Amino acid sequence: MAMALGRAATAAVRLRAWSWLTTVDHKRIGILYLVTSAFLFLVGGFEAFLIRLQLIRPDNHLVSSAMYSQLFTMHGTTMIFLAVMPILVGFMNAVMPLMIGARDVAFPRLNALSYWMYLAGALLLNSSWFLGGAPNAGWFNYAPISTGAYNPGPGIDFYDLGVQIAGIGTLMTGINFLVTILAMRTEGMSLMRMPLFVWTTLITSLLIIFAFPPLTANLFFLMFDRLAGTAFFNVPHGGDVVLWEQLFWTFGHPEVYILVLPAFGIISEVVATFSRKPLFGYASMVWAVEVIAFLSFIVWSHHMFPVGLGPTVNTMFVLTSMAIAVPTGIKIFNWIATMWGGRIQLTTAMLFAMSFIPTFVVGGTSGVMTALAPADMQFHDSYFVVAHLHYVLIGGTLMAVFAAAYYWFPKITGRLMSERLGRWNFWLVTVGFNVAFLPQHFIGLWGMPRRVYTYGPGLGLSFWNALSTVGVFILTLGILVMVMNVVHALRRGEAAGPDPWDGRTLEWSTASPAPPYNFARLPRVRGRDAFWEQKRSTERELWPVDRHIHLPSPTPVPALMALGLLVAAYGAIFRSIPVVAAGLGLTVYGIHRSMFDVDPGVIVTPTEEGAA
Amino acid sequence: MSDAREAAGALAFADGAHERARFGMWIFLSAECAFFACLIGAYLALHGRTLGVPGPGALFDIPVTLAATLVLLVSSLTMVLAVDAIEREAVDALKGWLATTAALGVTFLGFEAYDFADYWARGVTLQGTVFGSSVYTLLGFHGLHVAFGIFWILSLLRACAALTAEGAVKTYLASLYWHFVDVVWIVIFSVVYLVGKAT
Amino acid sequence: MGPSVIAGMAGAPLRYPQSALAPAGPVARSEFQLIQLSLVIMLGVFVAVTAAFAYTAVRYRSRPGNLAPASAVDENRRLEIGWTLVPLILLVVMAVPTVKDSYALTPPDTPRVVDVRVIGHQFWWELQYTRLGVTTANELVIPYGRKIDLSLTSADVIHSFWVPRLAGKTDLNPGQLNTAWIQADRPGVYEGQCAEYCGLGHANMHIRVVAVTDREFARWVDGMRHPRVTPASALAKRGMALFGQVGCSSCHTVAGTRFHGQLGPELTGMGNRATIAAGTLTNTPAHLRRWLANPPAILPGSTMPDLHLTGSQISALTAYVESLR
Structure with missing residues (x-):
């Protein structure tokens, strides 16, 4: 009897695991993204913690030079490709279709494939620690130190293939979201009525579509150099090491905005909601996002001022880079103007969104400074740049991610996080972050280059480095409080109800968590802030609930395709052609299945609660 | 009555799917454009570094490549005829034109293999010079796209029995892809072969 | 030459010797x-x-x-x-x-009086005074008050030349030649280090610019061109013999001798330099002994291997290297 029960329980677990493995529901895929990327964020954070422990005092020997180079490489690669970008994709998945009143994304199976490819890339990259050493040439992986001649171990192969697989997955996401937003908005949701988060998702998708191909090409070149002995970066055979830098930053700078634009969208939603006012300057906000996205493609060489491209090229990139400050400034002023005259509710989400404003201004202004080529010759590759990029990515993106987490957690899980823990979380993160990274501006100006595993006491920077490390201790505490808060909320968080914040956008008009079909009746939109207007309108919705909603059926094929790529990647890294062939064969089989399987889908009838 | 209409409404989701698939294909192909732009850009930056092996001027044999180009151009035409056959619901014509397109694709790859063997024999190897690396990578990626197109068309041929609205969209998508691969070749033929020969 | 280096170092030590906020040129x-x-x-x-x-x-x-x-x-x-x-x-x-x-700040096309070819290596700096016919490593001796043209390249991976008090960075790219110029307003020692991650020894790849008067510079050049070839002491003579036997000469060059190795830093005038091991240690006999006993222990990633020298071999080699002036 007990055994039978146990068996039944195991079967239930198996069934649940299977349902996650085969899901094509954007909300569940969003949860998969958020859980995976949050875990990898903790991994990347742990790597950062070790980096700062090593630098706490001069001539420290906690980790070796070899270990240190792996730590900073994996920290950067993990945070950018495997943590922060997928966290943002997770939020996009979780709420963007709801915000436009859609029942799913344009290509649900492709969406699942994107996630599984991301997971495959993440597993591949992180398994390198146990299979011969992690990549060690920095997250931008310059040639030729990443080529076989100078880096014979397997680490760089893990980087190359891991980023490649995850990157192509991201490209699919970009295509998917672009089509979703342009083709699947509900009635009345014109482009200029879309919430700003949807706008930034749209523009971010465009950036992904045109920024990732250069990365893909570059990674292929490096892969061929390492696996097939081609000469792209092999100088004696005519190779060109600056080619890597050009292609990498052609991707790399738009990538910065892939990480920052969604943050702008999140801040716009949160600030408007908790100021209880419509967003100020909506049209100029949209315009600013578009201009920033356009400019982001013509500024890449500001990452390369000391490379020797000459004063004319440098000057062109100085001017385009400086120009980005104008639309960015407009956004900052618009947020402040949104708060002006509002009734500002200091929820944890709002605290994070507000703290974004000054910290992002620090990152933005130091960004203008680094755009000034002659001055940048001093900033470049020093701790000044480390401080700048962390002010942009933590002070900017991560603050927005925290805001989004507190803001949308009730929508995603149906439960509220604790505001009390939230306050601890906020203050520890804000104080810790500034203590950690403000001194690094000066550490850089006083002459410490980045990526040094140690420094001498003669440099005069012992105190400031110790202080920076103390900041990271505080920051770490803040992150741990966040973890506690999530665990606490999942176990016994208060039920949130559909609309805990008196929200303005459509995701708050359906249940929390939203039912599989999102809306029993598709909303009709009559203006910006659709749900806010709807709540204040006296008209009731008269059109009937859809009683037969057609949804795509679950499928294991996307996970199988990603598995094939993972197998092929291991085959390539350990130089086994049969394994590569088997893996690719599995993937091609999956492609074939996806092309020709007819999906009858499932017909769902909404429950009464869903229709409410 | 209302049930029937609702069922029809429910299927609207699936109908819209065709529009979205075409739109998605266009977006995917624009990403592919960016990818090939990078390959061509890298080739243009590196093709002068021949280190003693024959460079583009000496290496390329325009008449042979022109023949390959014509084969590929004709295959685009046969693809158009295949799509046209769907619209006329002429299954036999569809099968015939798809098969012709695939055969022309295979012929093109044959030309390419012949070219590669010729270049290799004249000392331009994948590893020896960055000129070799970049030219084989560019042409190889294009060839891989042609090969995938052939795989796609052959799969379509097998599935042809079920000629439905679904199948029509799939053929249309394949034709978009095929034309794209063709257009990329025109660019490669102009920029790599004709310009290379002229300079 | 020797005294001026000491003089440069004897000045009140700067709180931030690598500060871009204390420009000296x-x-x-x-x-x-x-x-x-x-x-x-x-x-x-x-x-x-x-x-x-x-x-x-x-x-x-x-x-x-x-x-x-x-x-x-x-x-x-x-x-x-x-x-x-x-x-x-x-x-x-x-x-x-x-x-x-x-x-x-872009250097002019026509080079000025002193021009130096800077070649980056994992993990040291090769410095060739092309027109003066002198080669040294890791310590760039220049006359102060004059514009010095640098042309920079790398023998292996990308490095970056950064002496913050004199100039911002210029990358050293393999297969390409970059140009830059520096000028020191006063005599003294200006510290710098590689600023582009170049491998395990990146953190220890220091460069020092030693600015001296015109006369001292001329004397230094003269000394480098006509180095003392035969050491005076018996111990140093034994060291010179060992230099050829144990493998030093397969990597290092000493001008005027039969030692013409190309892989490692030039050792001509080594006794005059203030530091060893790419600026990691000051140049004292005790440090040199530590270095010779096991280089990778001091510089991770160092291409100079542990030659398993005996104590007496190390003493002799130390005496010889210190005698190179």
């Missing part, structure tokens, strides 16, 4: 002025924006019980034009000197 000074200008403007922006933000946040904080919808102003043309134009003007103020400096 025209290139670093131009860069520093731009840093100052942009820092002041940007601090102004930060203070203004943060003040506006803080004022708004405090003034419109919701009080308990007051949940009335806020005023719905969502546009103000004049304000929006204002906050577009003001940043634009500030940017122009910074752009003008930036563009001017970008061109002004």
Whole structure:
């Protein structure tokens, strides 16, 4: 009897695991993204913690030079490709279709494939620690130190293939979201009525579509150099090491905005909601996002001022880079103007969104400074740049991610996080972050280059480095409080109800968590802030609930395709052609299945609660 | 009555799917454009570094490549005829034109293999010079796209029995892809072969 | 030469010897002025924006019980034009000197009196005074008050030349030649290090620029061209013999001898240098002994292997290397 029960329980677990493995529901895929990327964020954070422990005092020997180079490489690669970008994709998945009143994304199976490819890339990259050493040439992986001649171990192969697989997955996401937003908005949701988060998702998708191909090409070149002995970066055979830098930053700078634009969208939603006012300057906000996205493609060489491209090229990139400050400034002023005259509710989400404003201004202004080529010759590759990029990515993106987490957690899980823990979380993160990274501006100006595993006491920077490390201790505490808060909320968080914040956008008009079909009746939109207007309108919705909603059926094929790529990647890294062939064969089989399987889908009838 | 209409409404989701698939294909192909732009850009930056092996001027044999180009151009035409056959619901014509397109694709790859063997024999190897690396990578990626197109068309041929609205969209998508691969070749033929020969 | 190096080091030690904020030459000074200008403007922006933000946040904080919808102003043309134009003007103020400096700091096509070819290696700097026919490593001796042209390249991976008090960075790219120039206003030692991650020894790849008077520079060049070839002491003579036997000479060159190795730093005039091991240790016999006993233990990634020398071999080699003046 007990055994039978146990068996039944195991079967239930198996069934649940299977349902996650085969899901094509954007909300569940969003949860998969958020859980995976949050875990990898903790991994990347742990790597950062070790980096700062090593630098706490001069001539420290906690980790070796070899270990240190792996730590900073994996920290950067993990945070950018495997943590922060997928966290943002997770939020996009979780709420963007709801915000436009859609029942799913344009290509649900492709969406699942994107996630599984991301997971495959993440597993591949992180398994390198146990299979011969992690990549060690920095997250931008310059040639030729990443080529076989100078880096014979397997680490760089893990980087190359891991980023490649995850990157192509991201490209699919970009295509998917672009089509979703342009083709699947509900009635009345014109482009200029879309919430700003949807706008930034749209523009971010465009950036992904045109920024990732250069990365893909570059990674292929490096892969061929390492696996097939081609000469792209092999100088004696005519190779060109600056080619890597050009292609990498052609991707790399738009990538910065892939990480920052969604943050702008999140801040716009949160600030408007908790100021209880419509967003100020909506049209100029949209315009600013578009201009920033356009400019982001013509500024890449500001990452390369000391490379020797000459004063004319440098000057062109100085001017385009400086120009980005104008639309960015407009956004900052618009947020402040949104708060002006509002009734500002200091929820944890709002605290994070507000703290974004000054910290992002620090990152933005130091960004203008680094755009000034002659001055940048001093900033470049020093701790000044480390401080700048962390002010942009933590002070900017991560603050927005925290805001989004507190803001949308009730929508995603149906439960509220604790505001009390939230306050601890906020203050520890804000104080810790500034203590950690403000001194690094000066550490850089006083002459410490980045990526040094140690420094001498003669440099005069012992105190400031110790202080920076103390900041990271505080920051770490803040992150741990966040973890506690999530665990606490999942176990016994208060039920949130559909609309805990008196929200303005459509995701708050359906249940929390939203039912599989999102809306029993598709909303009709009559203006910006659709749900806010709807709540204040006296008209009731008269059109009937859809009683037969057609949804795509679950499928294991996307996970199988990603598995094939993972197998092929291991085959390539350990130089086994049969394994590569088997893996690719599995993937091609999956492609074939996806092309020709007819999906009858499932017909769902909404429950009464869903229709409410 | 209302049930029937609702069922029809429910299927609207699936109908819209065709529009979205075409739109998605266009977006995917624009990403592919960016990818090939990078390959061509890298080739243009590196093709002068021949280190003693024959460079583009000496290496390329325009008449042979022109023949390959014509084969590929004709295959685009046969693809158009295949799509046209769907619209006329002429299954036999569809099968015939798809098969012709695939055969022309295979012929093109044959030309390419012949070219590669010729270049290799004249000392331009994948590893020896960055000129070799970049030219084989560019042409190889294009060839891989042609090969995938052939795989796609052959799969379509097998599935042809079920000629439905679904199948029509799939053929249309394949034709978009095929034309794209063709257009990329025109660019490669102009920029790599004709310009290379002229300079 | 020796005394001037000591003199340079004897000055009051700087609190931040690698500070870009303490420029000691025209290139670093131009860069520093731009840093100052942009820092002041940007601090102004930060203070203004943060003040506006803080004022708004405090003034419109919701009080308990007051949940009335806020005023719905969502546009103000004049304000929006204002906050577009003001940043634009500030940017122009910074752009003008930036563009001017970008061109002004580019070295001219015709090289000046002293030009040095800087070649990066994992993990040391090869310094060839092309027109003077002198080669040294890791310590760049220059006459102060004069413009020194640098042409930079790398023998292996990418490195970056950075002596913050004299000039910002210039990358050393394999297969390409970059140019830069430096000038030191006063005699002294200017510290720097590689600024582009180049491998395990990156953190220890120091460069020192030693600025001396014209006369001292001429004497130094003369000494490098006509080094003392035969050591005086018996121990050093034994060291010289060992230098050829145990493998040193397969990597190192000493001008005027039969030692012509190419892989490692040139050791001509080594006894005059202030540091060893790419600037990691000061040049004392005790440090040299430690270094010879096991180089990779001091410099991770060092290509100089542990030769398993005996104590007496190390003493002899130390005496010989110290005698190279």
